[in-house]
Amino acid sequence: MDLNRVFKMSFAGVYPHYVAKAERKGRTQLEVDEVICWLTGYSAKALAKQIATKQDMETFFAEAPAFHPNASMITGLICGVRIEEIEHPLMRKIRYMDKLVDELAKGRPMEKILRGASAAGQTAPAASAAASSRSGKRPSAVAKRAVAPASRKPAAKPARAKKRTR
Numbered sequence: 001m002d003l004n005r006v007f008k009m010s011f012a013g014v015y016p017h018y019v020a021k022a023e024r025k026g027r028t029q030l031e032v033d034e035v036i037c038w039l040t041g042y043s044a045k046a047l048a049k050q051i052a053t054k055q056d057m058e059t060f061f062a063e064a065p066a067f068h069p070n071a072s073m074i075t076g077l078i079c080g081v082r083i084e085e086i087e088h089p090l091m092r093k094i095r096y097m098d099k100l101v102d103e104l105a106k107g108r109p110m111e112k113i114l115r116g117a118s119a120a121g122q123t124a125p126a127a128s129a130a131a132s133s134r135s136g137k138r139p140s141a142v143a144k145r146a147v148a149p150a151s152r153k154p155a156a157k158p159a160r161a162k163k164r165t166r
Contacts, residue, residue, distance in 0.1 A: 007090060011060040012051045018101045025105040035100040038114050039093075041066030061093050070115040071096050078102065 018036075019029045037047055041064055050060055061067075074096045075084050083099060086092040103113045 006094065007058040008056045010054045011057055012054040014057070015051055018097075021101060021105045025107065027104050027107075031104055031110065032101060034110070035104055035113055036097060039068050039071060039097055039100060040064035041068065057094055058090060061090060067093065073115045074099050 015032075019032050022032045023029070033044055033047055036042065037044060040047075040061070042050065046065070050063070055063070071093075072084075076082070076099060078095045078099050081095075083092065083095050086095055100113055104110075
């Protein structure tokens with residue numbers, strides 16, 4: 001993979017894909033903004049400015065006010081590669097952001113995504129707005145997850161029973 005090509009990609013071009021992925025899974029744009037702001041130190045206003053100016057990934061991370069000190073706690077696989085084994089610092093930061101959005105889309109609680117930081121303790125306006133919007137959406141998402149596995153199991157058992165009788 002050509003790293004220069006990745007680094008020159010516009011953050012504004014990638015951002016809508018992050019939001020779409022999260023929204024498909026019942027999360028909000030404010031929550032995507034919250035995890036990006038947590039990682040990079042941008043305020044909601046500064047993040048919007050970065051998107052509007054269509055900065056490339058390299059500039060986006062170079063101008064980040066304060067990369068979060070707990071970012072090194074983000075571990076695991078992204079695109080089949082262990083994040084902690086990525087040698088290039090900028091690529092590791094990009095993959096940290098990918099991983100946070102993946103965890104958000106998978107329904108992981110915000111407190112765990114932010115590696116123990118409480119959303120209420122953050123100063124960014126997006127954090128408080130996201131927390132209030134989450135409180136309205138989360139019970140339905142949790143209820144869907146609780147019902148989905150139970151509804152799948154009965155459908156699987158009759159299919160197995162038919163295979164055994166044939």
